[in-house]
Amino acid sequence: MSTLDGTVAAPDLPLASRQDGEYPRPQLLRGEWADLDGTWSFRNTGDDPAWRNGFPDAREITVPFPPESAASGIDEPGFHAVVWYARTIGREELTAAGLGADRDRLLLHFGAVDHRARVWIDGQFIGEHEGGHTPFVLDVTEALGSAPDSDTPDGGHLLVVRAEDDPHDVTQPRGKQDWHEYPHAIWYRRTTGIWQTVWLEAVPSRSVAALRWTNVDHATVRLTVRLRGERRTDERVRVEAWWEEQGERIARVETSVPATADEVDVTVPVTRQTNGQAADELTWSPETPRLVDATVTLLQDGVTPVDAVASYFGVRTVGLDGGAFLLNGRAYDVRSVLNQGYWPESHLAAPSRAALRREVELIKELGFTAARNHQKIEDPRFLYWADRLGLLVWGEAPGAYAFSPLAVQRLVREWMDAVERDASHPSIVTWVPANESWGVQQIATDPAQQAYARALADVTRALDATRPVVSNDGWEHPDSDIVTVHDYEGDGSRLAATYADDAARTALLGGRGPADRRILVGGAVDRGQPVMLTEFGGVDYQPGAQREDGWGYTSAVDGDDWIARITALYDGVRASSFLAGSCWTQLTDTLQETNGLLNADRTPKVPIERIRRAVTGA
Structure with a gap:
C-alpha cells in the first residue's frame, strides 16, 4: 500500500476502512493476529483452585458462545x-500472532468475559x-516464551480462565440478563463467561496501545495516541490520512511525544x-x-x-440547537429502532461475525x-459495520438493579x-448511561439517586464533550442534553395528541408523562432541549x-392489522411539531x-418493503 505522495505506508497493514469484519479491534489493526475462538475445555460444576493447572472430566465448549446457549455445545x-x-497455545498460534525478533511482546486479548475473570498460563497467575x-x-510474554521457536512444550502452553458470574448479584451491570432462572417480563436468559473473541497479538517492546479519534469541528480531527512499554529516545508519532475512495491525501503530520x-x-x-x-463531499x-x-x-x-497500525x-459533527438534533450542522430526524442484540442460539454473542454486518444491513433495509x-x-465489529454502512448508534450502558456503593462503583468503572x-466510532452519536430508572428506582424523590444520575451524565461529558448525553432514558431526567420519553400508547391518534405542538410539549415536560x-426531576427544567x-x-x-x-x-390479529397499527403510530409521530426523533420497539422478537x-x-414478518413504508411514510 502506498500513500499519495508515493511513500510506502506500512505495506503489511490492512486497509482499515475496508476490512472484512473479522478483526476484533477494528480501529487499531496490525497485520497479524491469532484467533483463539473455537473448541475449549469446560467445567461448570465445582470450584477447585487446583484447576488452574487444568481439570479432569472436562467437556468441550465452543468459544465465544456462553454455556447457556445452544451454539456453545453446552x-x-x-x-x-x-x-x-x-x-x-502452541507454536502455530504464536506464529500467527506475529511473534518474533521485531515484535517480542505477546498480548492476550479478551473481548468480554461476564462478569469477573481470572487467568493462568501453565499454572502461573x-x-x-x-x-x-x-x-x-x-x-x-514471560509466560509463553519470547519467540515461536522457543521452548514451547510439545503439548503447548495451557491457558485457563475462571469466570465468576453470580446470577443473583443485582449490583453487577447486567442489562437484560434475568436474575430468575427462567426469562420473565422483559428480561432474557443470561450470558455467562467468555462471549466475545479471545485473541493473541505480538507487538514491539515499545508500541501503540490505543487510539482515540475526536471530531473537534468540521475541519479538524484530534488523535490521542497511547503508548506502552519502555520509553525510547526522541519519540515521534506520524499520522498519514487519505480518502481511499477518491485516492486523495487528507493529511500527513508528525508530533513529538512528551518526555x-x-x-x-x-x-x-x-x-x-x-x-x-466542498465540505459535504x-x-x-x-x-x-465516508471513512478516512x-x-x-x-x-x-x-x-x-x-x-505502525492502521485505523x-x-x-x-453532532450538536443540538433550537430543539433539533444536528448532524454535520443540520437538523436531522433520528429514526431509530431498539436493538436488543440477542440471538436465540447464542444469546448476547453474535452467532457469527457475518451476523453483525447483517444486523446493520437489516436495520437500514x-x-x-x-x-x-x-x-x-x-x-x-457491529460498530465497524455501522461506521462502514452508515447507521447512527446510541451507546448504552447495561444497567444494574441495585443502588449501593458497590453498584455505583461497578457501573461507573x-x-x-x-x-x-x-x-472513536463516527456512528455513535449519543451516550445513554442509564435507562428507565434501573438501579435508581427512587430517583423521583431521592436526592442521592438524582446525584448519581447527574454524576453519570457528567462523567460521560467529561470523557467525551462532543456527543449529547441522556441522563435516564425514558423518564425522570435530573439533567439531560436530550429529553427522552417512553410511551407505549397503542392508538395513533392519541399518540399524535400527546406530541402535537408546543402546548403539548409544555404539558408533557411540566407534569407527569x-x-x-x-x-424532569431533581430541579431539572425545560431548557429547550430536543x-x-x-x-x-x-x-x-x-x-x-x-x-x-x-x-x-x-x-395485532394479522399482518394487515399489524402494518396498519405501525403506520398509525408512525403517523402520530410524524404529525408532531417538536419531536426530534423516535425509536421503535423493537427490531426482532426476543424470547x-x-x-x-x-x-x-x-x-x-411481512415483506420488508411493507414494513419500510410504514416506518418511513414513503
Whole structure:
C-alpha cells in the first residue's frame, strides 16, 4: 500500500476502512493476529483452585458462545455462578500472532468475559478483570516464551480462565440478563463467561496501545495516541490520512511525544473541509458513510519506525440547537429502532461475525437511520459495520438493579471503559448511561439517586464533550442534553395528541408523562432541549401459530392489522411539531417478547418493503 505522495505506508497493514469484519479491534489493526475462538475445555460444576493447572472430566465448549446457549455445545440455561475454560497455545498460534525478533511482546486479548475473570498460563497467575461487557488485555510474554521457536512444550502452553458470574448479584451491570432462572417480563436468559473473541497479538517492546479519534469541528480531527512499554529516545508519532475512495491525501503530520508522558495528542487538520462548498463531499452520515483511512507510526530517534497500525475515522459533527438534533450542522430526524442484540442460539454473542454486518444491513433495509443498542455494550465489529454502512448508534450502558456503593462503583468503572473503547466510532452519536430508572428506582424523590444520575451524565461529558448525553432514558431526567420519553400508547391518534405542538410539549415536560412518571426531576427544567420518543410501538404479531407466552404492549390479529397499527403510530409521530426523533420497539422478537419487526431468526414478518413504508411514510 502506498500513500499519495508515493511513500510506502506500512505495506503489511490492512486497509482499515475496508476490512472484512473479522478483526476484533477494528480501529487499531496490525497485520497479524491469532484467533483463539473455537473448541475449549469446560467445567461448570465445582470450584477447585487446583484447576488452574487444568481439570479432569472436562467437556468441550465452543468459544465465544456462553454455556447457556445452544451454539456453545453446552446448552444449559440454568444458573452458572462459576465456570472454567482451558485450551492450549502452541507454536502455530504464536506464529500467527506475529511473534518474533521485531515484535517480542505477546498480548492476550479478551473481548468480554461476564462478569469477573481470572487467568493462568501453565499454572502461573497472569491477571484478572472485572466487568462483563468491556475488553481487557494481559501481557503474557514471560509466560509463553519470547519467540515461536522457543521452548514451547510439545503439548503447548495451557491457558485457563475462571469466570465468576453470580446470577443473583443485582449490583453487577447486567442489562437484560434475568436474575430468575427462567426469562420473565422483559428480561432474557443470561450470558455467562467468555462471549466475545479471545485473541493473541505480538507487538514491539515499545508500541501503540490505543487510539482515540475526536471530531473537534468540521475541519479538524484530534488523535490521542497511547503508548506502552519502555520509553525510547526522541519519540515521534506520524499520522498519514487519505480518502481511499477518491485516492486523495487528507493529511500527513508528525508530533513529538512528551518526555514524561506515554500519551500524545496529534492535531489532524482536514484542510479540504475549509472550502465550505466542498465540505459535504467528505463528511460522514447514514446517507454518505465516508471513512478516512489512516496509518499511525511510532518513530524512534525521530526517524526509525518501531511500530505502525492502521485505523480510520469519520469527519462529522453532532450538536443540538433550537430543539433539533444536528448532524454535520443540520437538523436531522433520528429514526431509530431498539436493538436488543440477542440471538436465540447464542444469546448476547453474535452467532457469527457475518451476523453483525447483517444486523446493520437489516436495520437500514427496514428504513431506519439509527439503532439504540439496548442495555448492551455491543461487539466493536457491529460498530465497524455501522461506521462502514452508515447507521447512527446510541451507546448504552447495561444497567444494574441495585443502588449501593458497590453498584455505583461497578457501573461507573465499566461505563467509563466502554466510552473509552467506543468513542472513536463516527456512528455513535449519543451516550445513554442509564435507562428507565434501573438501579435508581427512587430517583423521583431521592436526592442521592438524582446525584448519581447527574454524576453519570457528567462523567460521560467529561470523557467525551462532543456527543449529547441522556441522563435516564425514558423518564425522570435530573439533567439531560436530550429529553427522552417512553410511551407505549397503542392508538395513533392519541399518540399524535400527546406530541402535537408546543402546548403539548409544555404539558408533557411540566407534569407527569406516560407510565405516570415525571419527565424532569431533581430541579431539572425545560431548557429547550430536543425531545425524542425513544421507545414506542411494541406491537405483538406472531405469524402462524400463536405462542401463549408471547406478548407485546398491544397485539395485532394479522399482518394487515399489524402494518396498519405501525403506520398509525408512525403517523402520530410524524404529525408532531417538536419531536426530534423516535425509536421503535423493537427490531426482532426476543424470547417471550414477540413485538419485533423481524422474527427471532431475523426473517421479516411481512415483506420488508411493507414494513419500510410504514416506518418511513414513503
